[in-house]
Amino acid sequence: MGGEMTLPPHDLMRYAIAGDRERLFNDDSLWLCLTCETCSARCPNDVDPARVIDALRELAALEGAGHGPRNVAAFHKSFLEQIRMTGRLSEVGLIMQYKMRSGALFQDVAVVPAMLERGKLPLVPSRIRGHAEIKSIMAACAREQALAAEALAATADAPTAGPAPDADSEVAP
Amino acid sequence: MTLAYYPGCSMHGTSREYDESLRAVAATLEIELREIDDWSCCGASSAHIADHLLAVALPARNLALAEAQGASEVLAPCAACYNRLSGAAHAVADEPGLATKVPEVLGRPFTNSVQVTSIVELLQGLAPAIEERIGRLDRRRWRGNPLEQLNIAAYWGCLLVRPAATTGFDDAEQPTGMDDVIRACGANPVKWNMAVECCGGAFSVSRTSSVLRLSRAIIDDARASGADAILAACPMCHGNLDFRQSAMNLDPPMPVLYITQLVGLALGLPPERLGFARHFVDTQPLFTQLAQKADTAAAEAAEAAAAKAAKAAAKTAAKAGVS
Secondary structure (H helix, E strand, O other): OHHHOOOOHHHHHHHHHHOOHHHHHOOOHHHHOOOOOHHHHHOOOOOOHHHHHHHHHHHHHHOOOOOOOHHHHHHHHHHHHHHHHHOOOOHHHHHHHHHHHHOOOOOOHHHHHHHHHOOOOOOOOOOOOOHHHHHHHHHHHHHHHHHHHHHHHHHHHOOOOOOOOOHHHHHOO | OEEEEOOOOHHHOOOHHHHHHHHHHHHHOOOEEEEOOOOOOOOHHHHHHHOHHHHHHHHHHHHHHHHHOOOOEEEOOOHHHHHHHHHHHHHHHHOOOHHHHHHHHHOOOOOOOOEEEOHHHHHHHOHHHHHHHHHHHHHHOOOOOHHHHOEEEEOOOOOOOOOOOOOOOOOOOOOOHHHHHHHHOOOEEOOOOOOOOOOOOOHHHHOHHHHHHHHHHHHHHHHHOOOOEEEEOOHHHHHHHOHHHHHHOOOOOOOEEEHHHHHHHHOOOOHHHHOHHHOOOOOHHHHHHHHHHHHHHHHHHHHHHHHHHHHHHHHHHHHHHHO
């Protein structure tokens, strides 16, 4: 995906080192990374850009800088919402939710009959017995993330805080 | 052999043929798959973007369930699930604090004792059993193994080889395990350039144009390298290469087989049991072509043998005439 990014991974790393939130968060590049991990596998300096990019995305969301372009954000939000509701991903549920969120109502509608014919779209989502457990796992993780955000804000307010916080170590629990 | 089995969400939906062919192969090779009871989604391509702890906790719940159900090894055939499960096990082992934090978040005991196995490792280990079964089939059939006519490109994608620290069962740049499985089946792995390139993964729905560009390049390179088909071990890769191929207007289309479907064919299982009817790219022309090539090869071999026998007979006759 590097070819479709205004800021390819090495640029993202440079702006992260410089702590340039404006450049990082006002651009779609961060959200176009598919975590193929090629940059991390090939980095001659043993930097792990894929992991840093994940941390930057987490940071962007925590600081209210959004969740990326509408379609991409809609997909991930719908995905996690499916897990929260049933414990598993229902592909039908994902697509329905995605359509509502993204506005792409008619995308891929023509292929639905072919999918059904091939038995690839079970219409009844399977809800696991432990779905309440999944909800509480997600809530516990959200609490941890909120605590991390508070700690981060406290560091940013402190006069000794440097201009380039290390996103990776601060956000990762 | 008994293994805990983590199917993951796609195997119950868009990649049912992967699950079906795996179960058929496992039954034939006498491997018992025990599906983890009440398993949940691993978080796949979305959890890690939103929250690192959640991206570890969601797969860890399944490892904890496997542990509680007495398993020491979990098979995760979906490359994405394998990557998340294995990644979670490594994160809990390596990242400070997670070994205590994760059981807390899960609300259940978790000692991180389960080994996560990919489909490639499993089938690589089963290569002798596959070859033995092919040998038995060969003695019964009048023509050779039709898969000997198949040139196929082993497509690994991202999640089976990267990050090397959490996958690591094969080389991250030049992996060979899938080629071993192809050879065990009697088929021929092609040398090509895109084995570990990304197909566009989770952008199938939210950014289809990127998927078409990336997956098209993979199919084109496989064809240019002499492949009749592509071998996949990931529901996302299969969806992008097979389902999305119709939008690429390729003539002829490129069949994409799951690794378990190839092994199933090698074991002599009927294609109906392996779910080929669920593919978007019709695999029948490929099978017909392989059968025809096998017939031709068998006829040529028979002809060569007959010619050799005639020559030997003539020689004996000539010898008899002289004496």
